[in-house]
Amino acid sequence: MTPADLSLTVQHAVRRAVDDGALRVDVPPRVKVERARPGGTGDYASNIALSLARPSGRSALDVAGVLKERLQGAPGILAVDITGPGFLNFTLRRDAGGDLVRAILAAGAAGAAGAAGPPYGHSSALSGTVVRFAEVTESRARVVTDVVVRLLRSQGADAGFGGDERIHVLGGDYLPGTLGVDAARWSLLRAAPQDRVLDGPPLLVQHERNSLFRVRYAHARVRRLLVNGAQLGLRPSYETDIHAPELLGVLGDHPVALLSAARHRAPDRVARHLEATADALLAFQHTVLPLGDEKPSAAHQSRLALAEAAGTVLAGGLSLLGISAPDQI
Template sequence: MTPADLSLTVLHAVRRAVDEGALLVDVPPRVKVERPRPGGVGDYASNVALVLARAAGSTPRQVAEVLAERLLPHPGLDGVEITGPGFLNFTLRLDAQQSLVRAVLRDGQRYGHLPSGGEPVQPVHRSDVRAAVTADAVRRLLVSQGHPVRVACEDAIDPEWGLLHARTDVGYARGRLATTIAPLPVPYEAAELHRRFGVDAARWGLLSVAAHDRAGLTGELLHQHERNSLFRVRYAHARARCLTVNAAQLGFRSEPLQAVDAPELTALLGDHPTVLVTAARLRAPDRVARQLEAVADALLAFQHTVLPLGDEKPSAAHRSRLALAEAAGTVLAGGLSLLGISAPDQI
């Protein structure tokens, strides 16, 4: 069960409670689930009871009890607990990891994307290269969350932004929208960034730090070294692809047959849809970059357990580990694509 699946499950519980007359509220369009905060328990938590309590004319804990009663029988949940004033805490079944891996491998690089139908959005950006590249990444994120998007610039469009694969649709948009994408500028034009770093490294340097921080445009971006976060992310993706090739040479393929002891990597994959939603809402592609770094580091620590060692025969455990590694590689490729950066199979 992915966070998106769990969110939908909780929403169905709310709708059922309303239909049965147990709650007299308007059914919200969506329900937020996230990792438990300090003091919480289980795998995920939701504050939906606190959100609905005032409209329901009940305490948050009473609302939580109504929802917990309808959630406990769900086959994907091993437990539902109420903590604090009325937080719902969920523990997933042991086979939840297999369901998560299957969902990632099924959806491919579109894992975490939402169907079209969102409100149209027109980001407006300042007329410098970092703002243009950031606006382009924001466009990609918003499209992934189902929004029709048209990017506008406050001034004239610079055709050289295309060297860094940044697309702006409309120029001279000053004053038409209140929210403008305006990260701290850099002292470079697009052509110089393209010449010095190339598309991928330049975009990573511009996008991987928060908008209010200086862009990480240093020579480190071009070094194949673990200190280079872009190299680690792309190398981890390449390692995932290499594991698939090596497994085929050993005569087996991936299949999520059983749970794998990799809680950090599993949690990061499960969080990916939420990261995309938040990054799109906050117009913050750096959140995707930071999550990709975390996935890459967890995958690189896990990779050594995937293939059989010595005379060991491939087992269900190896097939399951390979499936988890492939899912991690898929998330890395999809996240890089949303930042406009390539994910080579070999480095």
């Protein structure tokens, strides 16, 4: 991990904290990191918590704690320590990208084989939490509540129906007969609860401006890359470190995105995360397979494994939303 990669990772952590409502600040355009000074801890340090303390109305140590929670386990980072009045200190890992990719692929392979073990991003973080929702009849509330129950269960909560808790959303018709199930569900789930549903007809257009198309197309591209790679004798196997901070970053964020969506009863957070994953994958895809006279190499196998990991995350996220992940479009 380079200092630029680390800066981007810390910036992403600030953005997640803002999205979660844990911090109320403007996300800085960049985050300064520098080599840890003599006597310090780790490889690099940042004063981002001190700079955000005043605008957030919290102490630098509080801000540092919020960011540390979102940085632990991030690709490339072995440890995060808080020193002094609120400095964040980072100890970097070697081959952290490989650990992440292998973990995602192992979880996906186990699930496909029917073996025990949760899908990547599922956890027991909400174990012991019991949530019961009232039965709802309004179409959008019914779809949103169904997905929220799935999200809560994915994080270990005991969630179901038969209680008093309600999800309040603006109205919106569920039109699977007109739009098809996938577009109809995306139109209801992509919009935040306080927003009106997305206009349906544009979701049927196969264009990059269509967020549902980008997400499903990205998954289809992964499946095609795997087929084309096999024809070249390449198999996905992460054997050498790959420079892909954006893609590795969003894949590492996936567990946090699911937990945040469950806690806030907000499926739109999953949809937005899938869009970010798709965009990062589509920007990365052109580097995966050999071009021209390039010979297949271990780097190509590693890139193919990273692409497959992205496809696994896209498929899992779409499944939680009740939307299909096609092998081809």
